[in-house]
Amino acid sequence: MIIRQRPLHRIRxxxxxxxxxxxxRRRVLRALGLGGLAATMxxxxxxxxxxxxxxxxRPTQGKALSGTPHPRYNAKVLGEDPAPLEVVGSYxxxxxxxxxKGDPAENAGSLKTTPWTIKVEGAVEKPGTYDxxxxxxxxxxxxxxxxxxxxxxxxxxxxxxxxxxxxIIRRLGPTSKARYVYFETLFDPxxxxxxxxxxxxxxxxxxxxxxxxxNPLTLFxxxxxxxxxxxxxxxxxxxxxxxxYGFKSIKSIVLMRFVEQQPPTSWSVANGREYGFYSNVxxxxxxxxxxxxxxxxxxxxxxxxxxxxxxxxMFNGYEEEVAGLYAGMDLKKFY
Amino acid sequence: MNKDTRPASFLTSAAAKPLVHxxxxxxxxxxxxxxxxxxxxxxxxxxxxxxxxxWAIRFLLIALAVTPLRxxxxxxxxxxxxxxxxxxxxxxxxxxxxxxxxxDQYFAWAAIWxxxxxxNYITVGMLALTILTALAVxxxxxxxxxxxxxxxxxxxxxxxxxxxxxxxxxxxxxKGFQIEPLIYGAVAGLLLAWRAGAWIRAxxxxxxxxxxxxx
Ligand code: HEM
Numbered sequence: 001m002i003i004r005q006r007p008l009h010r011i012r013x014x015x016x017x018x019x020x021x022x023x024x025r026r027r028v029l030r031a032l033g034l035g036g037l038a039a040t041m042x043x044x045x046x047x048x049x050x051x052x053x054x055x056x057x058r059p060t061q062g063k064a065l066s067g068t069p070h071p072r073y074n075a076k077v078l079g080e081d082p083a084p085l086e087v088v089g090s091y092x093x094x095x096x097x098x099x100x101k102g103d104p105a106e107n108a109g110s111l112k113t114t115p116w117t118i119k120v121e122g123a124v125e126k127p128g129t130y131d132x133x134x135x136x137x138x139x140x141x142x143x144x145x146x147x148x149x150x151x152x153x154x155x156x157x158x159x160x161x162x163x164x165x166x167x168i169i170r171r172l173g174p175t176s177k178a179r180y181v182y183f184e185t186l187f188d189p190x191x192x193x194x195x196x197x198x199x200x201x202x203x204x205x206x207x208x209x210x211x212x213x214x215n216p217l218t219l220f221x222x223x224x225x226x227x228x229x230x231x232x233x234x235x236x237x238x239x240x241x242x243x244x245y246g247f248k249s250i251k252s253i254v255l256m257r258f259v260e261q262q263p264p265t266s267w268s269v270a271n272g273r274e275y276g277f278y279s280n281v282x283x284x285x286x287x288x289x290x291x292x293x294x295x296x297x298x299x300x301x302x303x304x305x306x307x308x309x310x311x312x313x314m315f316n317g318y319e320e321e322v323a324g325l326y327a328g329m330d331l332k333k334f335y
Numbered sequence: 336m337n338k339d340t341r342p343a344s345f346l347t348s349a350a351a352k353p354l355v356h357x358x359x360x361x362x363x364x365x366x367x368x369x370x371x372x373x374x375x376x377x378x379x380x381x382x383x384x385x386x387x388x389x390w391a392i393r394f395l396l397i398a399l400a401v402t403p404l405r406x407x408x409x410x411x412x413x414x415x416x417x418x419x420x421x422x423x424x425x426x427x428x429x430x431x432x433x434x435x436x437x438x439d440q441y442f443a444w445a446a447i448w449x450x451x452x453x454x455n456y457i458t459v460g461m462l463a464l465t466i467l468t469a470l471a472v473x474x475x476x477x478x479x480x481x482x483x484x485x486x487x488x489x490x491x492x493x494x495x496x497x498x499x500x501x502x503x504x505x506x507x508x509x510k511g512f513q514i515e516p517l518i519y520g521a522v523a524g525l526l527l528a529w530r531a532g533a534w535i536r537a538x539x540x541x542x543x544x545x546x547x548x549x550x
Contacts, residue, residue, distance in 0.1 A: 087377040099513055102376060152510075154378065199511040270511055289454055289508070291446065296439075298377045306379060309441060 057138045057222065059113040059236030065223040067141035067161040075145045075159070082145055083156040083299025085225040091298060092232045093150065094251060095199045096185065096192035103194070104232035111191050111252065113236040122182075122258040125173030132236050136163050136222055144219065149281045149316045151245040153290040154307070156298045160240055161223030166214040174210060178258035181213045182206075183239060186254045200266045206250035207263035207277065208241065209325075217242055217321050220253075243315040243322045245279045276335040280326070281316035285335050346412035355416055359423040362390045363430075380438035387431035392501050394424035395467075396522050399498055403529040418474055421494070425471040428464055456507035463500040466493045495530075498523045 057065055075082055082088075094104035097111075116132040140163040149155040169181070187203035189195040195202045212218065219240040222229055229235040234251025241248050247267050257263075267275035274288055283293045296307040315322050326334070345351060366386055369375060375382040398420035404413050440447050450457045470491055472478070479487045502520035509516055 083377070091377045095511065099509070099511075101378070101381070197514060199513055267511075286453070289456065289510075291449065291453070294446070296378065296380075306438060306441075307377070309443075 057136070057141065057228070058133055059116055059222065059228055061113070061228060061230065061235070063228045064226060065141070065161050065228050066226060067143040067223070070142050070144045073144040073146060075157070078145055078147070078157065080147075080157045080297075081300065082159045082225070085227075087299045088156060088158055088224055089230045089232060091156075093152075093246065094194075094232055094234065096194045096202075096204065096252070097232065098194050099199060105230075107193060108231035108235075110193065111186075111231045111235065113231065113252075116236045116254075118237070118253060119255045120172055120257075121255070123175045123177035123260065124258045125175060126171070132222075135168060136220060136237060140164075140167055141222065142219075146217075146240065146242040147313075147316050147318075148240075148242065148246060148249075149295060149312065151247060151275070151279070151287060151290065151292075153292060153294065153312075154296045154298050155312075155316075157300075159225055160219060160221040161226070161229075162219035162221035162240060164216055165218045165220050165239070166216060168220060169210075169214060172256075172258075174258045177260050179210055180259050180261065180263055181208050181210060182255075182257040182259050182263035183208075183250045183253050184255035184257075185250055186252050192252075200270055203254075204250060205264055205266045205269070206239065206248055207265050208239075208248070209262075210258075211325055212241065212322075215322060215325065217318060243281055243318040245281060247275070248279050278326075278331075278334050280322075280331065280335075281312060282314060282331055282335070283312040284314075285332055346410065346415065352415070352419070355419065359394070359420070362386075362427070380434060383434045384431060384439060387427050387434055388505070391424055391427035391431050392505060392519055394420055394427055395494075395498060395501060396519065396526065398424055399494065399523070399526045403526060406529070406533060422471055422474060425467045428467050432460075432464055456504050459500050459507065460504040463497045463504060466497040466500075470494060470497075495527055498527060 057063075071077075090105045091101050092104040093101065094108070097104040097107040117129045118132055118135055119129045121127045141161050142163065143159060143161055145157060145159045147155060148158045174181075183206045185204035186192065187195060208218070221234075221238050221240045222236060224230070224233055229238065234249075237253050238251040239249045239253065248265075262277055265275075265277060267279075268277055281292070286292055292312055294309050295312045296309050298307050300308050302308050313319070366383065369382075370379075398417060401413050401417040401420060405411055436442060436447060440450075451461050452458070470493065473482065473487065473490060482490070502516055502523050505519060506513075506516035
C-alpha cells in the first residue's frame with residue numbers, strides 16, 4: 001500500500017477525532033452490522049472530514065506494520081545488527097507484569113489494547129481523550145533503528161516503528177505554560193497483575209522536559225520489527241527516548257499532561273538517589289548498583305553465545321543530537 | 336506393619352545420604368538441562384547467576400533450619416545432614432560467583448575489584464562468600480579436631496552473619512520494593528530468633544541450676 005506523506009503544516013489539529021465522536025461513529029456502524037467496515041473504512045469517510053488520513057493501523061497484536069525508513073537511523077548507518085524479535089519480545093523489564101525478565105512475555109496477554117485511549121490534559125490547546133489510532137497516524141509512522149540502553153547495564157539495538165513525538169505535540173498545541181510533559185501508564189491490576197504488588201508506586205509515572213519531548217529523536221513507538229508492538233514491549237504506544245536509560249521510555253501510555261513544574265517519576269520517587277529525573281545515559285556517572293562504563297549487548301553474541309560487552313557511549317551515542325539540551329548543566333548533579 | 340517407616344529410621348539408614356545428595360544436586364542437573372534445551376534466554380549470565388544465587392541462599396537457610404528442626408521435633412538424626420547441606424550452600428554460592436566472574440564480567444578483574452569495593456550489594460555478597468568459604472574449608476572432621484571444638488564453634492557462628500548478609504545482598508540487588516528477598520530475610524530472621532530463644536532458655540536453666548546448687 002502506498003503511504004502518502006503529507007507535510008506537517010497541512011495536518012490540522014481538528015483532524016484528531018475526539019474520543020466521543022470516534023466511539024459514536026463506531027457504534028453507528030456496529031449497529032448497522034458493519035463492525036468490520038468500521039475497523040477498515042478510512043476514517044475520513046466515516047467522519048466526512050476533508051483529507052483525513054486513513055487510520056490504517058490498529059494496535060492488533062502480531063499485525064504487520066510498516067513505516068518510512070529513516071535515512072540516518074537505520075541498521076546500516078548504525079553498523080550494528082538489531083536484536084531479533086524473539087529477543088526484543090522475551091527479555092523485558094515491565095514490572096506491571098512481573099519482575100522477571102521473562103514475566104512480561106508470559107503474562108502480558110491479559111492486556112487489552114483495543115480500544116485504547118490517551119487522555120491529553122493540562123497546559124494544552126486541544127485537551128481531550130483521543131483514540132490511539134487517531135493520535136498516531138499511519139502515514140506518520142517511521143522505521144528507526146535505535147540503540148536502547150537499560151540502566152542495568154545491558155542494551156539492545158531495536159528497529160522501532162513510531163511517530164516523532166514532536167509531531168503529535170505540535171498538533172495538540174502546548175500553551176506557553178507547558179514546560180514539561182508528564183506521562184502515565186495504564187493502572188488496572190486485572191490487566192496488569194504485577195500492579196497487585198507494591199514494587200513501585202502505581203501507576204508508572206514518567207516525564208520529560210518539553211524540549212526533550214520535542215527533540216526529533218523522541219518517538220511515540222507503536223511497532224517493532226515490522227509489526228504492531230507486542231504487549232510485553234509496551235503496547236499499544238510507548239515512549240522511546242534513546243539517549244536516556246530505558247525506564248524513561250514509559251510503556252502502555254494512557255495519560256499525557258502538559259505541566260509547568262518538573263513532575264514526579266516512578267523511579268525517582270522510589271529511590272531518588274539512584275534514579276534522577278534526567279537519567280541520561282552517561283558512562284561517567286556511575287550508578288550505586290551498576291558501573292555504567294560498559295554494557296552487555298543483548299542480541300549480539302560472542303563465539304561462546306554470550307552477549308558482547310562494550311564501552312557505553314555518552315548519551316548512548318546521540319551526543320550530537322542532544323548535548324545542546326543540557327548545555328551548562330552539571331550532569332553529575334542532574335543525573 | 337513395618338515399624339521402619341518412622342522418619343528416624345529412614346534418616347539413619349544407609350540410603351539417606353545418597354538420596355539427600357541427589358536432591359541437593361537436582362537443581363544443578365536441572366540448570367544443565369535448561370542450558371542443553373536452550374532455555375537460558377538472551378542473557379545466560381543473568382539467568383545462571385540468579386538461579387545459582389537463589390539455590391545458594393535456599394541451601395543456606397535449609398542448613399540453618401537443621402538445628403531448630405532437631406530442637407522442635409527431637410529428631411537427633413537430622414544433624415547428620417547439617418554439614419553437607421551447608422557445603423551445598425557453599426557449592427551453589429561458588430557457582431554463583433563463578434558465573435558472575437566468568438559469564439558476566441568475562442574475567443575483567445579490574446572491573447570486578449571496583450565492583451567489590453563500590454557496589455554495596457557486591458561488598459555484602461563478598462562478605463557472605465568469605466564466611467562460607469572459611470566454614471567450608473574448616474568443615475572436615477579433622478579440622479574440627481585440629482582447631483579444637485571451642486574455636487571451631489566460635490568460627491562457625493559466623494554463619495549467622497552470612498544468614499543476615501545474604502538476604503541483604505538479595506534485597507539490595509533488586510530494584511524497587513520486591514517481596515521475594517523479604518521472604519528469605521524473614522525466614523532467616525525466624526531461624527536466628529529460634530536460636531536466640533534457645534540460648535536465653537538455656538542460660539535461664541543454667542542459672543536456676545546454679546541457684547539450686549548454691550541453696
Ligand atoms: C563475591 C561474592 C558475590 C558476588 C560478586 C555476587 C554477585 C551477585 C550479582 C552480580 C547478583 C545480581 C545478578 C543480577 O543483577 O541479575 C547477585 C544476586 C544474588 N546473589 Fe550474589 N554474589 C555474591 C555472593 C553471594 C552469596 C554468598 C550468596 C548466597 C549464599 C548470594 C546470593 C544471591 C542471591 C539470592 C541473588 C539474587 C538472585 C535473584 O535475583 O533471584 N550471592 N549476586
